[in-house]
Amino acid sequence: MPSHAHDPINQNSSSISPLTRRAFGTAVGATAAAATIGPPAAAAQPAPPRSVEERPFRAARGRHARRPNILFILGDDLGWADLSSYGSPDIRTPHLDRLGRQGVRFTDAYSGSATCSPTRFSLYTGRYPGRTKGGLAEPIADRSVGLEPTHPTLASLLRGSGYATALIGKWHCGFLPDYSPTRSGWDEFFGNFGGALEYYSKLGGNGEYDLFEGDAEYKDLRYYTRILTERAGEYVRRDHDRPWLLNLNFTTPHWPWIADGDREASAEIVRRIKAGDRGALWHADGGSLEKYKEMVEDLDRSVGEVLKALKRSGQEQDTLVFFASDNGGERFSYNWPLSGNKGSLKEGGIRVPALLRWPARIDGHQVSDLPVFSPDWTATLLELGGARPDPAYPLDGTSLAGYLLRGEEPGERDLFWRVRGERALRRGEWKYYRGRGGADQLFRLTRDPREQADRSSAEPELLAGLRASWERTDAGLLPYPTGS
Template sequence: MNNRSATSRRQVLAATAAAPLALLARAKEARAAASPPNILFILADDFGYADLSCYGRPDYTTPNMDRLANEGVKFLQAYANSAVCTASRVALITGRYQYRLPVGLEEPLTGRNVGIPPGHPTLPSLLQKAGYGTTLIGKWHLGPLPDYGPLKSGYDHFWGFRGGGLDYFTHKSGGANTNTDDLWDDDVKIHQNGYLTDLLAEQAIKSINGYVKQRKPFFISLHFNAPHWPWEGPGDEAVAQTLTNLGAFDAGTIKTYARMVGEMDLQVGRVLKALDSAGAARNTIVVFTSDNGGERFSDTWPFTGKKTDLLEGGLRIPAMMRWPGHIKPRSTTQQIAIHMDWLPTLLAAAGAGPDPAYPSDGINLLPVLTENSPVAHRRLYWRYRQNAQQAVRDGDMKYLKINDNTFLFNVVDDPLERANLKDHQPDVYKRLLEDYNEWQATMLPLDPAASTYGFHPDQLADHYSPQPVPPPAAGRGRGPATER
């Protein structure tokens, strides 16, 4: 046999052997394309707009979370439904303004027995009806047992904590010597050693692998407590033993904050790798965002304000979405988006929709993200009881009220909210104020018994209260005639 014949025969045998493998691969891809997408929703806690390096944070890098922007879309005008956690989470899980439910009036929920009513349609319950397995890993903060909980609101499984904040090592909501343990596996309280950010990621990896093994589409809510206080990096277990007030204002540094974010980035990388290793990444939507604007060590540039403020820094958040084959990699969008948009968006991706009796106040973002549709005009509303705050965003314009002071800003041209245009554009100011009052009449009224809070001058130095300036003593200082 000559060399040409031998080579030809080997090629035929190789092609024959490879054909079943190629058919198997194509069949696997076809099944994945025909099945509904998995959904992994990653939520950071008190994470500022510019706290990712892909959004401009200069003093550390976040390569794993940045990967979602490199492989998907980065939102440039994403908003939280509230400047504090419980209220935003109500909007996220219901797809509606939080002010439609009593629990949504809590800023945040602290001790009252209110929560998401069992039976109220939620994003997990609607996906559950569509055949998804649903798991919450991390923070709940939407109502206490026995009346409320993740298992009563559409999640099949829960591994995490129920309150608003937890020590990263002791897993207590109070000091190390208090009886405030708050780590749960479903409705059973548990004790487990480890840094909480790492433990949550490990549970997410186990959940992914379990669902893939079952060949069941999944919705996993991975709600980190990071980088919420207490200010503890992965090597700070000794610090945890000394704390008596987890949110104390005599603790924390930017370097500690960077280590907390760095560990969350590392764990997000592990979770994304688990999707890759399980062969599930291509048919999984991954969303990363925050519950509200950043807290004291966050970077909210180019905005002013922080958590609890209806200034842009308290509301603007990072948001990224990856869906291979549907969303163009390394893309950005100027679409104004808000937490309550995720319910109609993710339900549409899953081939489902909101409950007609509880229509969403948000919009389906998929036409803009996957079909190159024009950006949709938005008019969004906020209120916050502390400092009597109100806000409306309509196109580029924003009405803002803080106590007795009112403003009109073009937040596209003036993201720092410095140039008050209400006297220059009185018609716009009047229209937005009227719009706010009409919208407000459709929501639950303010509840004086609900929790609310903000920062005070004795806590944060940049929250000073201006006082009258006394006149200079006789013969001291410069009078008008000597001023230069």
């Protein structure tokens, strides 16, 4: 194992929980300490085969680099198999597929929750959403709660270690005047505060305009994805004098189902919003598989434009780029072979595509089936950026720095989720799940990713152990408000 004594990235290595790849079929183990950092069933298809250019994950060794710039990109409601590299039969995503080939494609990555704002809480804080009042909203829909400015975040901690920080796109962690990215550690903010907006008019479901620069309205009635792509390109091309974090949060392919050029559909949605139809943005009477394909492929092109700007800036080698979805897919997503979708703790609601590239430190053409989730990325990026978590707010994620860079074996841990009416916990290949029907179920995901063969009767002791672990973690979280 090479020495890392003079590697600035490893200045906090003593705090790492060892992690490395194990085959998907082996157990990852017991709970980590909180302080560590499709088609119809009849047409069943296997998971996408591994490309001949992809190989099992192995850590990079013997390389040294400065602290990375961090470009963290989120799609919105993108399904696990909506990218070509994850098995989509119709959608073509060459830029995202290339990003995965140039680094690591994760097959078993999860969001921190099943809807938008709780996942963002888990990413920004590195903690379970249920540790904060704002994280209990699933999702945030009014001005009553948000991410408290006093809570340390990925941005505030990295800024404290010398990073420039910016958030472009969807915030969805509270509204003005009390909550804003600029109050939670981001030097700059350009984007929308709410969970959804009409792509041209920038009207939210309540009829209010929702495009801001900092805390001031910014008028631009062009297609929203174009605006965000342009802004992100401008940011990465700057002459930065220090490492930077850019959270680039697209709203694509979240409803309403409006692609670039769909002026007529836009006008109809705007008319309904102005007439007081609070469900207009949900667009229950719109969209199609073809329209969804158009939106996802537009997202792919947009990411490609930002990555091209990054390359032309000369910063590509020293920039860690991460792409994922904020939760599972929605109405038109392709999740095969997973069951469930957004809002559910079944696999289709929380398993997401995830791609990571850092040319200076991590080899390309790799696939990892290590189970990971949103809070892990917070812990990982803090360590890589030389930032220490606030001990008053211990992280629930585990840093993957040792896994990615030094081949360290993974520590034993569980992945935990809770939403109203559902609970889930993954330990290695096993998943404990209780849905709204109230029955405990147990699935062996390596053999049954579709969660159809309930093994609870065959493995009662394992089920009891996983249930007890879930309940221990739940006991330390805030309760949902009475009647919610």
